[in-house]
Amino acid sequence: MSLGSRKRYERPTILKQYSGYMNKVGNRSGLAPTPDIDGVSIEKMVEQFGSPLFVMSEQAIRMAQRRAYRVFKTRYPRVQFAWSYKTNYLDAVCATFHSEDSWAEVVSGFEYNKARGLGVPGNRIIFNGPDKSEEDLKRAVNEDAYLHVDHFDELYRLISITESLGKTAKVAIRVNMDCGVYPLWDRFGFNLENGEAWQALKRIMATPSLKLVGLHTHIGTYIMSPDPYRVAATKLSELARSLQTEYGHKIEYIDLGGGFASKNTLHGQYLPAEGVVPTIEEYAEAITDALMQHATSPSELPMLILETGRALVEEAGFLITSVIANKRLADGRKSLIIDAGVNLLFTSFWYRHKITPVRDPGMVSEDAALYGPLCMNIDMVRESISLPPLNLGDLLCIHHVGAYDMTQWMQFITLRPNVVMVMQDGTVELIRKAETLEYIREREQLPRQLSKNNVVG
Amino acid sequence: MDKITLSHDVAVSESGFMFLPTTGESFTVNATGRCIIGAIQSGRSESETLKILVAEFGVDERTAERDLREFVSQLQRYHLAQTQDNK
CATH class of the missing domain: 3.20.20.10 (Alanine racemase)
Known part of the structure; x- marks a missing residue:
């Protein structure tokens, strides 16, 4: 079989049908992809500036x-x-x-x-x-x-x-x-x-x-x-x-x-x-x-x-994040781990953020718990969200994060990422550089008594 | 590798609709899931099923193995399949 005739790979998924339940709201699952922000490809921005990535418009x-x-x-x-x-x-x-x-x-x-x-x-x-x-x-x-x-x-x-x-x-x-x-x-x-x-x-x-x-x-x-x-x-x-x-x-x-x-x-x-x-x-x-x-x-x-x-x-800010793991919880529920946690997304404590895949997701979706990367139980971005099958590295776009997230965020366990702005002329400018270990340690001072030689011996 | 068999009473349509008459439960699977179900129905082993996934979808074998493992565990959870440990 030639590569050109291969079918698109989507993680195998089985969904149980609950025919007795009504869907009276009739709301779309919100899976329409978000491939770009103001015409600039999200995948290209991530290639250049890494993931996770805050994007302002x-x-x-x-x-x-x-x-x-x-x-x-x-x-x-x-x-x-x-x-x-x-x-x-x-x-x-x-x-x-x-x-x-x-x-x-x-x-x-x-x-x-x-x-x-x-x-x-x-x-x-x-x-x-x-x-x-x-x-x-x-x-x-x-x-x-x-x-x-x-x-x-x-x-x-x-x-x-x-x-x-x-x-x-x-x-x-x-x-x-x-x-x-x-x-x-x-x-x-x-x-x-x-x-x-x-x-x-x-x-x-x-x-x-x-x-x-x-x-x-x-x-x-x-x-x-x-x-x-x-x-x-x-x-x-x-x-x-x-x-x-x-x-x-x-x-x-x-x-x-x-x-x-x-x-x-x-x-x-x-x-x-x-x-x-x-x-x-x-x-x-x-x-x-x-x-x-x-x-x-x-x-x-x-x-x-x-x-x-x-x-x-609020609507001018986006947080782009990557899938770092797929898991099944003990009761069989799907869960995903993404590389952006509540330390970057403080507003997830009070909002159910709109989150969409960056690529065309296909036809099926399944409710999943969405966790951040922190080794802390509080790090839950969405308790339950309908998402398509996603592979490692697939990107998600978290919408409406322009307010408070970039001021109430905290450096905790991981470093805060790059923030870019998509300019009106279509260019992308770095407006806050990602933190580094050196940036964090620059503010610290190790007492002489605890210096490396003394501790290590 | 484990040998996978579907429960004897599960009905599977070509479109990926699965029905368990003993409980009345029904399920849908996507295209990749249909490919796996088809392989299991035709008696393919787990390693053969992996090869089919790689050939059909161009996915790398590690990813296919990882996803197949999760899919089969979901089938088991819903009492749609059993695995036999072939040590």
Whole structure:
């Protein structure tokens, strides 16, 4: 038999038929292959950069940002996005957002310095978070950043710093409130309902070295209804009106934070997220409608700042991984071991990630447990996923991993891999080099008493 | 190598549909699985079945052996086949 006439090899598979079970959802098994990202072959990228491999799409970031801006801008006259650094602070990702006119939203001195290192001026940085050191605050005040005060200790520290520097700081307060989202996120900022927020505002208004420029809230994460945003926008608008009534003071902006749900399906969700989470238009409608209702004229409207992270970058990230083993569990269930584990895919603790084969998978599929390579029982990427028969080395594409995975990942047991970006011009750029043993050991120091000669003898 | 035989009451169609009348259970197998079932039905030994897989699909012998082992263990698990240890 000539090689050309040979049939395609697919691992032999036998599937038991359960004719009594209904498949009422009728959902496709999701086995359509993903051979490329923005037209660039995944197999070729892996050949060049290895596996596992994170891939970011410049085009997907830009399209998501432009769409979100358009959706809000067509409903509200003054909109400003600020890129949430903690969601993904790889320089290439942040630079892409900044080139789309996004400011930086940072929550630590580290993130602030990263933004400054990328050339973002202080007056385009929003500094959130409960942990701002004296040094951080001084730098931010000197560079005219927007400081969002989280608690009274920070407020008093800031008063001392501005007075000693002889400078005025632009400040907002973070407000937490009951928006119908439970549990209430009351650990950040000042509470509205118990009067704490108003007390903080009064103290700011009484401090000449602080200029109150905005009101900020961040009501939670993966909020699956637009209604809490309507409530939040309404409550902040009423607070702004109180400032105007009481002090004749007009704030420059209202910052609604982030928290829009994305297209990743949560573990507890029955239906895929695409069908149940609100669209960005629905969030925009709820927010802008509430803000507009509180303005007496368009010129009175404060700027709307959005710190959307997950919903803008999640779909721009992919994790390519290889099959390293096929196994049968004790009860006969199929399992696969792949070379990307939960140390790279932190979000697998709460998402059922969409995972597709890179090559055309054939016609059969079987439920399998998908494990990472770590010698730890927690390393489960998917408890059960329908996958075709896969051979060693076959590639899988894990979708929607652009948010949090590249910031919450950890070096654990294995090293973190290369991250590349598929550019709009079709080229592929390495944006973070894979770690090496030398990179890890560079930070360690071996006490002289434990040096190799002493230990080995 | 082990000798593999299908359970005497299992019915196998050409399209790869398998039916066990004693329990009412049914199964489907893919093209590679059909090739193995066909070889077993015609009385081929495990090593002969391996050679058939290599010739038919161009797969390397190690991969074929590993996959055949798992497939046969699945057949056994479903009570569709038995193996006889030929030491």
